[in-house]
Amino acid sequence: MPKTFVLAPDSFKESMTAEQACQAMQRGIQNVYPDAVCISVPIADGGEGTLDALITALYGQKIACEVSGPFASQKIQTYFGLVDGRKTAIIEMAKANGIHLLEPAQRNPLFTSTLGTGEMIKAALDLGVAKIIIGLGGSVTNDGGSGMAQALGVKFLDAQGQAVALGGGQLDQIQSINLSGLDARLAQTEIVIASDVNNPLCGANGASAVFGSQKGATAEMVKILDRNLAHFAYVIESALNISKQNIAGAGAAGGLGFGLMVFAGAKIRSGVELVIEQTKLTEKIAQADYVLTGEGKIDFQTKFGKTPFGVAQVAKRLNKPVIAFAGLVGDGIDELYDLGFSQIIGINPPEISMEHAIAHASMYLEEAVEQYVRNYNFNELIK
Template sequence: MEKVILAPDSYKNCLEAKDVATAMERGVHRYNKNLETIKLPLSDGGEGLIKSLVYATDGELYSQKVTGPLGYEVTACWGLLGDNETAVIEMAEAAGLQLVTKENLDPKITTTYGTGELIKDALNTGCSKLIIGIGGSATNDGGVGMAQALGIEFFDDKGKPLKYGGQELLKLSEIDLSGMDPKLHDIDIRVACDVTNPLIGPQGASQIFGPQKGGQSKDIELLDNALSHFHDIIEKELNKDVKDIPGSGAAGGMGAGLIAFMGAELKSGIDLVMEVLNFENQIKDADIVITGEGSFDSQTLFGKVPHGVAKKAKKHKIPTFVVAGNIKEDLQEFHHHGITGYFSIIPGPIDEDQAFDRAEELLENTTHQIIRTFYAGKKR
C-alpha cells in the first residue's frame, strides 16, 4: 500500500505540530482517501517537545503549580510517554522567557527551581527515564535552582544557602550532594539540546544568550564570571570538568548543571525525538515524506526538524518535501541535504493575520498540490 509520512514541527505561535500534521493529512486524503498516512508530529527539543512525544506515544499530560523564574507560582505541565517509563519535561514550562514580561527580564535573579520541581513530580510517578528539553529559558543560574529543588545544597563561604539567580553563583563555596533525591541515582537522563555553546567565554551562555534574557551590557561580564566561578567549584568539589562540553552553555548553563549533578547525556533535540519515536523504522518503506515548520530559512540546517527528517529519509532514498509558513531566502543548497522541494503555504499577498487565521486551510491546500504532483509523476 502507498504510504505517506507527515512529520512536521509546530508553526510557532500558530499551530501545534499535531494540528499541522492533521491539516496535511486532509490534503493527502483529498487526493486519495485510500493512501495510508502516518502522522509523526515532531519537535527539535524546544517548544512542543512534550506534546509531540505524548501525542505520538499515546501518553498522558500532567499539570502542577511550581516556582516560576522570578519566584512566583506558575502552572506548568510535563508528560509521561506511552511506555509508562519515560517522562518528558520542557524547562521553559517553569523557567521560560514567556513567563516574564520584557521589562522584568533579569538573568541575575531568575531561577530554574521550578524545573527541578517538575523533575521531582515526574520521579514520584516511578519513571525510569527522563527526557528534558532545555530551550527558551529566562535563566542563567547553571541549573542550580533545579538542583536545589532536588535536594542538592549550595553554600557560600559562611555556610549560608545560595539564593535564586545567576549572580549568586559568585558566592558559591560548597556543593553538598548528600540530600539529592535518591531516585536520581537510578534514572537515565537525556537532554534535548539544540546548541553547542560552551559554558563560559565569548561563545558561552552569558555572552551569547544573556542579552535576550534581559542581561544589560554591565551584567554580562558579571554573569560570565559567575559561571566561571561555578565551574571552578564543580571541578574542585565534584572533580568534573564541564566547561568545554558542547551544549554545556545551553539554557544559561543548564546543560552544565545537568551533566555535573545528574550525569545527563546531551543530544541533538531532533535526533533524540526521532530516536524515541523509532522514526527511521517507521519511514523506511514510505513513498514520500512531508515535513515543515513555521519559518524555513538557513537556520534550519542547524538541528531543526526539516533537516533532521530529510537526513533520515535520504538514507532510504525517500523524496522529502517541506511545507513552510514563511520562506525567507533562496535555499537551493537544501537540495544537497535530502530535501526534494520546499513550498510556502502563502498563496499570494496576504497579511500575517490572514495567514495565521487560514493556516490549516492553506496547509491542506499546499499538501494536496504536492501529493497530486508527486503521484501524477509516479504514474507516468
C-alpha cells in the same frame, strides 16, 4: 493505488503545535487525493513540543503538577509525561521555566531560575521512574541549572556560609557547594537530555552570548551572566573535580544542560535523533511514498540539528523525497538540497504581517500543501 505520505513536522512557533501542523498537512493532501494514506508523526527537537510529541507517539499520559515558574514567587500549573508503562518520565523544561511564561518586559535572566524544572524532576522521582528524558529548548533562564540543583537538595553558599539567592545574576556569590542533601534517587535513575543546540557553557558561543538577549538580557547583562557562569563552573571544578562546561550542549537552556550533567549525571543527546528513535519514524518513512516536514523557519541553521533536517536525513537514507514547508524561508537554504531536501516551500503569501501569518498559519499551511500536491508531478521527485 493510494499514495502514502508521512507527515513529520515540528511545531510552528507561536502558531501551531506539531500535531496541528500534521492535521493541516493532511487536509491539504486529502483535498486533492481523498484516498491518500497520511501517517502523522508529530516531531520535535528537544525544544517546545517535545513532550506532547512523545506523549502522542508513545500513548503516554499527562501528570499534572504545581511548580515554581521562571520567578520563584510564581506558582504555575503544568504537567509532565509518563510513558513505557510509567517507567519513563518526559519533562519539558519550558513547561515550568519557558520564555512563553513571561511577557517580554518581564524577562530578566539575572533573576529567573530553573527551580521549577528541578521540582518537576523531583515529582517524577516520587513516582518511582527509572528514566527521565528532559527537553531543554525554549528557556527564559540563564542560571547554569543552579535552581534545578537547589530543588533537588544542593546548597550553594557564599563566603559567609549563607545560601545564595536564585538566578544567573547571583552565581558569582557562590564560594562553596554542599551536596549532602542531593536527592539520592538521581544516582539510580537514567537522566537523558534532549537538546537542539551544541553550545558550550561560556564564551562567544556560550549560553549567555548566543541566547541571553532573547531572554531579556542587555549587552551589559550578557557580560555579567557569562562571567557568572564561568565562576560557577570554576567553583564546581575546584570543589567537585567535575568539568563539563566545554561539552557540546552544556549551554543549552541557559546552562541547564551543564547543571544536569554535573548534579544529575545526565547524558546529552540530539533532541531530534532521540524523538525520531522514540517515535519509530524510520520504520514509518520506509512505508511512505513521500515525506512532508516543516517548522516556523527554515534557513542555514536548519542543518544544525533542527527537526526538518533530522527528518530529511532519515528520508535520504531510505531514498524518499522530502518536501519541507516553513512560515519563513531564510538565507542559506541552497545547501539543504544536497542534504536530503527535495523542495522547501514558504507557506505565507507575500506582504502579510507577521501577526496575520501567525493567526492564520494553519490555513496557510493547508493551502500551501494543497497547491503543491495539486500542481506538482510527484513522480519527478522520485530519483
